Amino acid sequence: MANIEPGSWLFDLIEVYNELGGEAPYEKVYPLAQEKRQKAGASWTKQSPATIRRTVEDNAESSKNYRGRAVFYSVNGHGKGVWGLLPDYRKEAYPVDMRSPAYAAGIEGILQEQHYLRRSRDPKLVEQRKVIDDYTCQTCGFRLQWERDKYLIEVHHLSPLGNLHDVTVTSTEDLICLCPTCHRIAHTR
Structure with missing residues (x-):
């Protein structure tokens, strides 16, 4: 859980969801979160359940309130109150249940920032080669216009x-x- 401050709501909720097997409705999260925070000497007020909901939804890309990092996903669809941890935040002791509805359909579309360097090509040179070879594969003779x-x-x-x-x-x-x-095939050699 790199870059997540220990003792923060997000840190505690990741641990609580892991204790619950990776996914759970809020009703199961509240008592465990309360126990965990009170044992650590952290606060628990009437507003704590709302703070839990806000923290989860701020860190779930499928939520309209998303503004944090992608940590949670909606198990049964937004507004149903059942959230799960994305695989990157699950402990090895709790493997991802591939029978879960979220995984049966697949989780895709999560935004990930990537930075990489790529060597540039000269497009004029590439086009010249295509004309020289008459837009035909020089290995198998395939040509499709x-x-x-x-x-x-x-x-x-x-x-x-x-x-x-x-x-x-x-x-x-x-x-x-x-x-x-x-x-x-040429790139697999």
């Missing part, structure tokens, strides 16, 4: 860009047209 001037063809670097350590001058002789299948 689906609209005027639109073909299903990819251009493969004989010396992969990922192997380069610096900016390199490339010519059309360093490229070859491949269909998507042959291109994938």
Whole structure:
């Protein structure tokens, strides 16, 4: 639970949900959260159940109130009061129940921020290679035109860009047209 302050509502709720097997209705969360917080000397007031609901929903992307981090998901749909922990926050002692309704359908669409560097290609050079090879796979001969001037063809670097350590001058002789299948095979070698 990196970057989650111990003793915070979010930290405590992750532990409570783990104790409850990873998913539970609020009615089961309240008493466990109260016991946990009171044992730790933290406050518990009449507003604590509302704080729990706000904390869970602030940290669930499926909630209209989402504004935190993706920690929880709605098990039976928003407004039903049953929430679960996303796999990244579950303890190993409580494996994800693949029979859970949320996992039977699959959880997708969670926004994840990613940063990466990608080597650029010269689009003019790529287009020149496609014309030279007549938009045809040079391995299997596949050629598919689906609209005027639109073909299903990819251009493969004989010396992969990922192997380069610096900016390199490339010519059309360093490229070859491949269909998507042959291109994938070329990258699995």
